[in-house]
Amino acid sequence: MSRELFKFKGGIHPPGHKAESTGRPIHPAPLPKKLVIPLRQHIGNPARPIVDVGERVLKGQLIAAADGAISTAVHASSSGIVSAIGPARVPHISGLPDECITIETDGRDEWIAHGPLDYQAMTRADLLAHLRDMGLAGLGGAVFPSAVKLDPGAAQTCPTLIINGGECEPWITCDDMLMRTQADAILQGVAIMRHLLGSSEILIGIEDNKPEAIAAMQAATAKTDFAVETVSLPTRYPGGGAKQMIETLTGKQVPSGKLSTDIGIQVFNVGTAYALARAVHHGEPLISRLVTVTGHVLRAQNVEALIGTPFDTLIQLAGDRDGTTGVLMGGPMMGLPIPDTSVPVVKATNCILVESAELFPPPPKALPCIRCTRCADACPAELQPQELFRFAKSDDFGRAQEYHLFDCIECGCCSYVCPSHIPLVDFYRYAKSEIWARERDKRAADLARERHEFRLFRQEREKTEKAEKLAAKAQAKRAELAAAPTEAGNSGTSEADAKKALIAAALARAQAKKTETTPQNTDNLSPDTQQEIAEIETRRAKIRALARKPLESEETP
Amino acid sequence: MLTAILVMVGIAVVTGLVLGWSAIRFKVEGNPLAEKIDAILPQTQCGQCGFPGCRPYAEAIAKGEADINQCPPGGEEGVKKLADLLGVEPKSLDETHGTSKPKSVAFIDEQTCIGCTLCIQACPVDAIAGAAKQMHTIIAAECTGCELCLPPCPVDCISMVPIAEDLPHWKWKHPVIEIKPVELKRVA
Ligand code: SF4
Ligand code: SF4
Ligand code: SF4
Ligand code: SF4
Numbered sequence: 240m241s242r243e244l245f246k247f248k249g250g251i252h253p254p255g256h257k258a259e260s261t262g263r264p265i266h267p268a269p270l271p272k273k274l275v276i277p278l279r280q281h282i283g284n285p286a287r288p289i290v291d292v293g294e295r296v297l298k299g300q301l302i303a304a305a306d307g308a309i310s311t312a313v314h315a316s317s318s319g320i321v322s323a324i325g326p327a328r329v330p331h332i333s334g335l336p337d338e339c340i341t342i343e344t345d346g347r348d349e350w351i352a353h354g355p356l357d358y359q360a361m362t363r364a365d366l367l368a369h370l371r372d373m374g375l376a377g378l379g380g381a382v383f384p385s386a387v388k389l390d391p392g393a394a395q396t397c398p399t400l401i402i403n404g405g406e407c408e409p410w411i412t413c414d415d416m417l418m419r420t421q422a423d424a425i426l427q428g429v430a431i432m433r434h435l436l437g438s439s440e441i442l443i444g445i446e447d448n449k450p451e452a453i454a455a456m457q458a459a460t461a462k463t464d465f466a467v468e469t470v471s472l473p474t475r476y477p478g479g480g481a482k483q484m485i486e487t488l489t490g491k492q493v494p495s496g497k498l499s500t501d502i503g504i505q506v507f508n509v510g511t512a513y514a515l516a517r518a519v520h521h522g523e524p525l526i527s528r529l530v531t532v533t534g535h536v537l538r539a540q541n542v543e544a545l546i547g548t549p550f551d552t553l554i555q556l557a558g559d560r561d562g563t564t565g566v567l568m569g570g571p572m573m574g575l576p577i578p579d580t581s582v583p584v585v586k587a588t589n590c591i592l593v594e595s596a597e598l599f600p601p602p603p604k605a606l607p608c609i610r611c612t613r614c615a616d617a618c619p620a621e622l623q624p625q626e627l628f629r630f631a632k633s634d635d636f637g638r639a640q641e642y643h644l645f646d647c648i649e650c651g652c653c654s655y656v657c658p659s660h661i662p663l664v665d666f667y668r669y670a671k672s673e674i675w676a677r678e679r680d681k682r683a684a685d686l687a688r689e690r691h692e693f694r695l696f697r698q699e700r701e702k703t704e705k706a707e708k709l710a711a712k713a714q715a716k717r718a719e720l721a722a723a724p725t726e727a728g729n730s731g732t733s734e735a736d737a738k739k740a741l742i743a744a745a746l747a748r749a750q751a752k753k754t755e756t757t758p759q760n761t762d763n764l765s766p767d768t769q770q771e772i773a774e775i776e777t778r779r780a781k782i783r784a785l786a787r788k789p790l791e792s793e794e795t796p
Numbered sequence: 797m798l799t800a801i802l803v804m805v806g807i808a809v810v811t812g813l814v815l816g817w818s819a820i821r822f823k824v825e826g827n828p829l830a831e832k833i834d835a836i837l838p839q840t841q842c843g844q845c846g847f848p849g850c851r852p853y854a855e856a857i858a859k860g861e862a863d864i865n866q867c868p869p870g871g872e873e874g875v876k877k878l879a880d881l882l883g884v885e886p887k888s889l890d891e892t893h894g895t896s897k898p899k900s901v902a903f904i905d906e907q908t909c910i911g912c913t914l915c916i917q918a919c920p921v922d923a924i925a926g927a928a929k930q931m932h933t934i935i936a937a938e939c940t941g942c943e944l945c946l947p948p949c950p951v952d953c954i955s956m957v958p959i960a961e962d963l964p965h966w967k968w969k970h971p972v973i974e975i976k977p978v979e980l981k982r983v984a
Contacts, residue, residue: 279963329963337963634970665971672967679965684839687940690921691841691849 242470245490247483249619250475251652253572255448256410260533263540265416268530268556274316274342274547275583276302277329281376282383283309288340294321297351299524302340305371311384312374316526316545319344330550330568330582332575339583342547353522358431363390366435373518374525374586379403379414379479379508380569382587385515388505389435396437399504401488402429402512404445404452405472405479408570411590413529414509416541418445418452421513422459426467428512431519433465436505441467443509444484448474476572477650481506483619495646510589530588532557535564535595550580550591557593564599567592571599572651606659614653614663620646624653628663631670636677639670647671716741830858836877840869841920842942844894849920857882865889869941871896900956901939902946906931908953915945915954 279285286303296302296315303313319342326336358366367386375385391397402425406414418425433441443460445453456469472478472487482493485504493499499506510528517523526546530553533539537558544553550566567574569590584591614624623642630639647667654663720740834854845866847853856862857878864878865887872889879886889896904915904924911929916922923939926932934954946954959965 331963331966333961333963333966335961335963335966632970662971665968669968669970676965676967680838683940684837686938687839687841687921688834688850690923690938691839691851694920694922 242468242488243490244470244472245487247478247486247619248621249617249652250477250483251617251655252474253409253476253655255474256533257412257415257448259410260412260531260539260541261415263538265420265529265541265543266556268542268544268548268553270317270344270346270348270545271548271552272344273322273549274319274344274545275327275329275549276313276316276340276342276547277327277583277585278303278313278338278340279329280313280382280546280585280587281311282381283307283311283387285338286310286313288324288338290321290324290340292321292324295319296321296342297349299351299353299522299526301372301524302342305384309384309387310371311376311386312372312524313340314374314524314526315340315342316547317342317344318347318349328579328582330577330585330588332577334578355520355522358519359434363435370515370518372524375511375514375518376525376586377508378510378514378528378586378589379481380573380587380589382585385507385511388507389432391436392500394500394503397500397503397505398438399440399442399489400429400432400436400438401484401504401506402441402443402509403479403481403484403506404443404449404456404509405484406449407446407474407476407479408572408574408590409476410533410592411531411570412533413531413541413589415449415452416531417513417529418449418509419455422455423462424516425456425509425512426459426463427520428514428516429467430463430465431515432505432507432512438505441465442488443467443469444472444479444488445469446474446478447471477619477648477652480619480648480650482648495643525586528584528586528588530584531590532593533590534567534593535560535562535598536593544584544588546585547583550577550582550584553584553591554580554593559593560595562595562597563593564596565594567594572655573649602662603660605661608657608659608661611658613656613658617652617656619650619652620648622647624663627670628661628666631666634673636670636674640674644670644674713741716744720744827855827858830855832881833857833878836870836874836881837867838869838874838940840940840942842869842940842944844868846893863887863890866893868894868896898958900941900958901936902934902941902943902954903936903957904932904934905953905955906933908951910951912950914948914950918944918948920944 278288284305284307287306288303290296290300290302295318297318298315300315301312302315302321305312321340322343323339323341325338327339327341328334329337329339331337356369361369367390370389371384371386376382377385377388404414404418406412429441429443432438443456445456447453453469453471460467460469470488472484477483478487481499484506485499486492489504491502491504493502493504514525514528518525527543528546529541530544531539531541532553536554537560540557542553542556554566566577566580567590568577568588569575570592574590574592608625608628610625612623612625615622618624620643626642627639627644627647630636630642631644636644644667649664649667651664654661657663830851831854834851837850837854839850841849843849845853845862847856847862850867853862853867857864864882864884865875867874868889870878875889876886902923909926909931911926911931913926913928913932915932916924916926920942921938921940923935924932924945925935941956943956946956
C-alpha cells in the first residue's frame with residue numbers, strides 16, 4: 240500500500256491477547272429459554288413497546304418502536320410469548336434495572352415474513368426510516384442509531400466514508416472474525432452506506448495485527464464495482480478510536496466540540512456495515528451480534544448470540560472456570576465491570592471478558608500525582624490528564640471543562656501509564672456525569688422559574704380582572720339607579736345619595752331573598768290539613784318521649 | 797496654577813455630564829446582579845431563605861440585605877457559587893433556615909384527598925392538577941419539592957417521596973482512592 244499514513248499523538252502498546260479467541264470458529268450460541276431485551280440499548284430515547292404481555296411474537300418482529308429523532312427500534316430475537324414488560328437487570332456497572340421486554344422462547348425460532356429490499360428504488364428518506372425500524376445502531380461500542388449517522392443532512396453528501404476495522408482494544412476479536420468470514424457481506428453494507436452518503440472516497444482501516452482480516456477484505460474489495468481501499472494501520476492503542484482513525488488515514492483532526500461530519504468524514508464499524516447488509520438484503524433486523532467471550536474461560540471464542548441471551552449462557556458455552564474474580568463488558572481498557580452475569584447481551588456487547596486474579600491482578604494502591612506528565616504524553620486526545628484529574632477530584636468542574644474534559648474518549652491510556660496508578664478515567668467519568676446532572680438540574684430550575692413567574696403573573700392578572708369586574712358592576716348599578724326616576728327629587732343624583740340608594744337596594748334584595756327561602760307551605764291551609772298536622776306533631780312528641788325512656792332506665796339501674 | 801485648576805474642573809464637569817447622560821441613556825432594565833444571583837439559586841421557591849421565593853432572595857442579596865448562606869436546597873455548593881460570583885469568602889450553610897435534603901417530589905394519596913384545592917393555592921409552580929371536590933394529583937416532572945403544599949392540606953394526604961435513582965439519572969461516584977502515606981523510616 241502506498242497510501243501515506245499520519246500519526247496521532249500519544250497512544251500505548253498494551254499486550255494484545257487476540258490469539259486466545261481467534262483460534263476457534265464462530266459458534267452459534269444456544270437459544271435460551273428466556274430472552275430479556277432492553278428498550279434502551281442505544282444512545283437516545285428508549286424504544287416504545289408496541290406488544291402486550293401474553294402476546295406471541297415471531298423472530299424478527301418489531302416489539303418496540305423508535306421514539307423521537309434519535310432512537311432506534313427493538314425486535315424479538317426469537318419466537319415465543321411476551322412474559323413481562325418492565326424493569327429487569329441490564330448490563331450496566333450500577334446493576335440498576337431498566338425497562339425490558341422478556342420473551343419466553345418456544346424453541347421453534349420461527350421467523351416473521353421477511354425478504355430483500357430494492358433499496359436503490361427507494362427515496363433516501365424512506366430508506367432511512369426503514370433502517371430505523373430495523374433497529375440498526377453502531378456496533379463498535381457507542382451504539383449510536385445508524386439511521387441518524389447515515390443521513391448526510393443539509394450537506395447532501397459526505398465525501399469520505401471510513402469503515403473501522405481497527406479493533407485496537409486488547410482481547411476483543413469479534414470484528415476480526417467478522418472480517419475474516421463475512422468480507423463480502425461487509426462490502427455490501429458499505430455499498431449501501433455509499434449510496435446513502437454519496438461518498439467518493441471509501442477507506443477500510445484495519446490494524447496490522449490482523450493480517451487474515453486484511454487479506455480477506457483486500458480479496459473482497461478487489462471484486463467491488465466501486466473504489467474502496469483497505470488500509471493496514473500500525474497497531475497502537477487507541478488507533479481504532481474514530482478520531483484517531485480519521486487522523487491516521489487522512490491527517491485531519493476533528494476540532495474540539497465538532498463532529499467528524501463537519502469535516503466531511505463519517506465513520507462506521509465493520510459490524511454495523513454487516514448488520515446493514517443483513518437488514519437490506521435479507522430483511523433481518525438487528526437481533527444478533529458477534530460477541531468475543533474470552534479471558535479466564537476454557538475455550539475463548541467468538542459466538543453469534545441473540546440479543547437478550549444471558550451472559551451466563553455464553554460464559555458456560557466458553558467453559559467457566561474456578562477463580563473468576565469478575566466480568567467486564569468490553570475490553571480491559573474501556574470495558575465496564577458488570578456486577579451481575581445474568582444480564583442479557585445487548586447491541587453494545589462486543590466482548591465478555593472474564594477476569595481472574597492472575598490475568599487481571601488488582602491494581603496497586605494509588606499514590607499521589609507526582610506531575611510527571613507521562614499521562615499527557617500518552618493521551619491521544621491531546622489533553623492534560625493530570626490537570627483534569629486535579630479539577631475533577633476537587634469538584635472544580637468549570638475548570639475541567641475549560642481543559643476540554645469532554646474531548647476525553649475515556650481510552651484509559653493515561654491510567655495505563657501513570658506511575659502512581661491513579662484510576663484517572665474514573666475521575667473523568669465522575670466529572671462528566673456530575674456535569675450532566677448539573678445541566679439537568681439547571682434545566683429543571685429554568686422550568687421552575689418560568690412556571691413561578693407565570694404563576695405570579697397569573698395571580699396579578701386575576702386580581703386586576705376581578706377588580707375591574709367589580710368596578711364595572713358598581714358602575715352599571717350606579718348608572719341604573721341614576722337613570723331611575725328619583726322620588727326624592729333631583730337631589731338623588733348626588734354621589735352620597737347614589738350610595739345610599741345602592742345600600743337600600745341591596746338590603747331590599749337581601750330581604751326578598753330571605754322571605755323567598757322561608758318555607759311557606761304551612762300558610763293558607765284548610766282546617767282539615769291543619770288538624771292532620773297537629774295530630775302528626777303529637778304523635779312525633781310521643782315517639783320522642785318513648786325513644787328517650789329506655790335509655791334513661793338503662794342508665795339508672 | 798489657576799488654568800490648571802480650571803482645566804481639571806472642566807474635565808470633571810464634562811465627564812460628569814457624560815457619565816450622567818449615559819447612566820440615563822443606557823439604563824439597564826432590572827438589576828443585572830440580582831439576575832445573575834437568581835440564575836444560581838435552585839428555583840425551588842420554598843421560602844426557607846425567609847423570602848417569598850428565589851427572586852426576592854436574589855434581590856435581597858444583591859442589595860446586601862441578606863447573607864449568601866440561607867438557601868438550604870442550594871446546599872453548600874450553592875453558597876460556594878454565590879461566594880464566587882460576589883467575590884466573598886464562602887461560608888457554611890446557615891442551619892437556622894433548614895438543612896439540605898435529598899431531592900424529593902410531593903405525592904398525593906388520591907384515596908384520601910377531599911379536593912379542597914388548598915394545595916393548588918400553595919404550589920409556587922402550579923405543579924398540582926385538580927379542581928374543587930375532585931381528586932388532586934402532582935405533576936411530578938414539575939414539582940420542585942418545596943414542601944409548601946404539605947401544611948395546608950387538611951387531611952394530611954400529601955407526602956414527600958425522595959426521587960429514586962434510575963438508570964438515566966445514575967451518576968458515577970467520586971472515586972475513593974486510598975492514598976498511601978510514604979512510610980518514614982526512623983534512623984536508629
Ligand atoms: S502520569 Fe500519573 S503521576 Fe504522572 S502526571 Fe499523570 S496523573 Fe500525575
Ligand atoms: S482517558 Fe481521556 S485523558 Fe486519559 S488518555 Fe484517554 S483521552 Fe486522554
Ligand atoms: S431557600 Fe427556597 S425560595 Fe429561598 S432561594 Fe433557596 S430555593 Fe429559593
Ligand atoms: S390540600 Fe390535600 S385534600 Fe386538599 S386538594 Fe390538596 S391534597 Fe386534596
